[in-house]
Amino acid sequence: MEERALRIAKPYLDRLTMGVTRVLETSPGITEVVFVEKEPAERHAIVSWEQKNACVLPEDLKNFYLMTDGFHMTWSVKFDDNPMPLGNMTINSISKLSRLGISAAYTLPSAPTLADLEDTDEEEGNQDQPEKPHLDSRSLIFELDPCGGNGKVCLVYKNTKPVVTPDSEIWFLDRALYWHFLTKTFTAYYRLLITHLGLPQWQYAFTSYGISPQAKQWFNMYKPITLNTEELSEEAESFVNKLDPNKVFKSKNKTPVLKKKLPTQPPPSQKGQTGPAPKNAAPSGSSSRRREA
Template identity: 60%
Template sequence: MEETKESFTFKGVAERLTLGVTRILENMPGVVDVRLVEREPAEKRSLLSWEQKNTCILPEDLRDFYLTTDGLALTWSVKLDNECVPLGSMMIHSVARLCPLLQPVSLFSLPNAPSLADLDWEEDDTQSGTRNAAAPPHFDSRSRIFEMDSCGGNGKVCLVYKNCAPGVVAQRSDIWFLDRSLCWHLLTATFTSYYRLMITHLGLPEWQYAFTPYGLSPQAKQWASLYQPLTFSSEPNFADPAGDSHLNKLDPTKAFKGKAKTPVLKKKQSPQCSLGSAAKSQGGAGRHGGGRR
């Protein structure tokens, strides 16, 4: 009885935590194996330890999230040819795995080996006097970057603190996406907005690329048009300048039904007209018959 009560309680928490997306996924055609990993809330001392170690203050909404559950792991699959294929993934690292993207240089690395910091050739923002909020983060000490989701190897979603100074506690943060070409793209200004985006996109593959100038890959577009038809659009936008016009243009009523025959309307004739036409036909037959004689 106690186990049943605990499972019922966790189910209610999971519904509120995922905004009911688990139930939505379970009712979708072809979706199987919806899994939500149960996690205990993070301890306050672990959050304080993280802040002291990294000289950063966690955003209030992210702190509340960790005090509810220490990370998120929700996955779902689809059934193709009697085989379960993993598809959706909604991941947020635990506090222990919220590690800096730029790890310290190892003693065993080559002395002249290039690093990500070598990509930052621009001038310091504080010296140049530019503090643009949409300016991309830096790979050096000017930014403090922490990986929240590895995105299955398609990129990284990161919690980013910009305009940092050595020894000064960083407080303001944004959520950025680092693609596979090491280019930055701003997703949201708050963790709550990012969380809603992730839930809305159902954790579909490469959904973060919808907020980049080059957009989704053709395969990701097909998955999005199948499982996210209300929010996915193939019309040209900032994320899809090409605008593949062949997607979402299929009309099932025309493609999966036989060709409809156009009915031919016949005009009604009056009795006199019909008798006259019959007489003409008989007279014509008599004339043709006389000719044959």
């Protein structure tokens, strides 16, 4: 049986990255912009995940997985004429959207879990902030992005009872196990991920103590996209929430190459395809007329 693979069509690939590849390609010192192309998640895999975890995925995140089973894009900078990895944009696949707080933090007998290590002190004077998640049975927490070891971006359900409309939020759990609110929806978080270019520790910009001095130097060199954020918001929301998977993907007979360097060269014209003649091409019959002359 011939294997059938799906690849994201070029116009939708540009919209998926919200044009950030063009920004990176035109920035000085940036090299090796790589987008890892992924096939869409199967619907039964999403249903299986929801049944296993007794919760319903938000509609925008579900549509995202139906378009691409996760997201991974990286870029490097030239350092002493050698590429050094710097930017990293990641969203875990549906199979790696695993729950936090239920496994032991260490591999020792009677080792504590993350819930045991969680800070339980309530911050004073923070009435305007949303209620923080809990790593015990009071919340359902799933890892969206491992953040390169600098923390975890999580999909959080505070209401663990089955509901028709899931009430979820996106939070950042830092390495000290303190919670920081990011966004109400996945679409809003996806926009933040793209506009911050995957810079190291960018999530700490939304904490009270901010990013480290070293990360701040990279921010000064490659500033996050701050222009036309409203347009980016509308484009991301429209693209993710009004997805037609039949138009996003095109069938291929060959298994797709997973890693794809950008920019790509335009595909060569197919045989039999008509188009404008090259500028230097001689008109038909010109050589025979010259011989007759």
